[in-house]
Structures are given as C-alpha cells and as structure tokens.
Amino acid sequence: MVTGSRLESPVRVLPDPDYLGDVIISERVVAKIASQAVYETPSAGAAAPRLFGSVAPGAGHMGIRSSDLAARPKTSAQIDSSVVYVDMAISVRWPESLADVTERIRDTVEDRIKAWTGLTVARVRISVTDLVA
Numbered sequence: 001m002v003t004g005s006r007l008e009s010p011v012r013v014l015p016d017p018d019y020l021g022d023v024i025i026s027e028r029v030v031a032k033i034a035s036q037a038v039y040e041t042p043s044a045g046a047a048a049p050r051l052f053g054s055v056a057p058g059a060g061h062m063g064i065r066s067s068d069l070a071a072r073p074k075t076s077a078q079i080d081s082s083v084v085y086v087d088m089a090i091s092v093r094w095p096e097s098l099a100d101v102t103e104r105i106r107d108t109v110e111d112r113i114k115a116w117t118g119l120t121v122a123r124v125r126i127s128v129t130d131l132v133a
Contacts, residue, residue, distance in 0.1 A: 025079065025117050025119065027076075027077045027078060027079050028077075029117075030077040030079060030084055030086070030113060030117060030119065031075045031076050031077040031086070032075075033109075033112050033113055033116055033117070034075045034077060034086045034088060034109045034112070034113065034124070035072040035073055035074075035075040035088070036072065036112075037105065037108040037109045037112050038072065038073050038075070038088065038090055038105055038109075039071070039072045039073075040108075041101070041104060041105055041108065042069070042093075043069075043092060043093045043096045043101045044069065044073070044090045044091065044092050044093070044101055044105060045067070045068050045069035045070060045071050045072075045073060045090065045091055045132070046067065046068045046069075046071035046072060046073045046074065046090070046091060047067055047073060047074070047089045047090050047091040047127075047128075047129040047130045048067040048091065048129065048130050067091040067130040067132050068091070068132075069091065069093055069132055073088050073089060073090045073091075074088065074089050075087070075088040076088075079119065082118075082119050082120055083119065083120050083121075083122045084113055084117075084119045084120065084121045084122065085122055085123045085125075086109060086113075086121065086123065086124045086125065087125045087127075088124070088125070088126055088127070089127045089129050090105070090126060090127070090128055090129070091128070091129065091130035091131065091132050092128050092130075092131055092132070093131075093132055093133075094131040094132060094133050098128055102126045102128065105124075105126060106124045106126065109121065109124050110124060
C-alpha cells in the first residue's frame with residue numbers, strides 16, 4: 001500500500017504459539033461410532049428396510065439387506081456446534097426386553113461418542129423396526 005511517498009507493508013499477526021488448530025469431526029464418523037456400539041450389542045443389529053410401514057418381503061433377492069443381528073444398523077448423526085443428535089433403526093432379538101436393549105444401546109452410544117470425540121450427545125432416537133427370532 002502506498003501512502004504519500006512512503007511504501008507501507010501490511011502488518012502480519014503471528015498465530016498464538018500454543019494454538020494447535022481445529023479438529024473437525026464429520027457426521028459420518030459420529031454415525032459410524034454409534035453404529036459400532038449397536039454392532040457390539042449381541043441382542044441388536046441391522047433392521048430390514050421398510051416399505052409403507054412393512055418389511056419388504058423378498059428384499060434379499062433385490063439386493064436390499066434384511067434384518068441381521070450380526071450387521072451394523074442404519075444410523076445417522078447431526079452435529080450442531082458441539083452437540084450431537086443420533087437416529088438409528090435397529091432390529092432386536094426376540095424375546096429380549098426392548099426397553100432394556102434400547103437403554104443399553106443409548107448409554108453405550110452416548111459414552112462412546114463422548115469418549116472418542118468429546119461431543120455432547122443430546123438425543124439418541126432408536127426405532128426398533130423388527131424382532132428377530
């Protein structure tokens with residue numbers, strides 16, 4: 001920048017030497033952490049896809065997954081600042097108590113996300129869409 005007859009250089013501000021940068025955690029990563037927590041629960045797993053409120057019969061032949069207690073469930077996460085909202089659809093082994101299984105999963109998901117990311121979990125919404133015998 002030229003002012004009058006003298007050349008001025010822009011002022012450079014040096015970063016704080018203690019500042020190490022920002023860590024950005026993807027919503028997909030948080031969803032995978034939640035999904036893994038369900039995967040490690042022996043009484044729950046992936047739920048069959050629904051079509052108009054009913055399990056789609058013959059979905060396996062169309063390449064669509066079926067209910068499987070040995071698979072990870074469909075999970076999504078939304079991050080708002082440092083708060084997480086998790087939604088998941090699961091299947092549960094019959095005759096397990098739905099309240100006990102979902103509470104165990106909810107606690108595990110909250111603990112894992114807090115421990116691994118430092119984010120606060122505001123809500124874990126669990127939809128049980130199938131019971132597996």
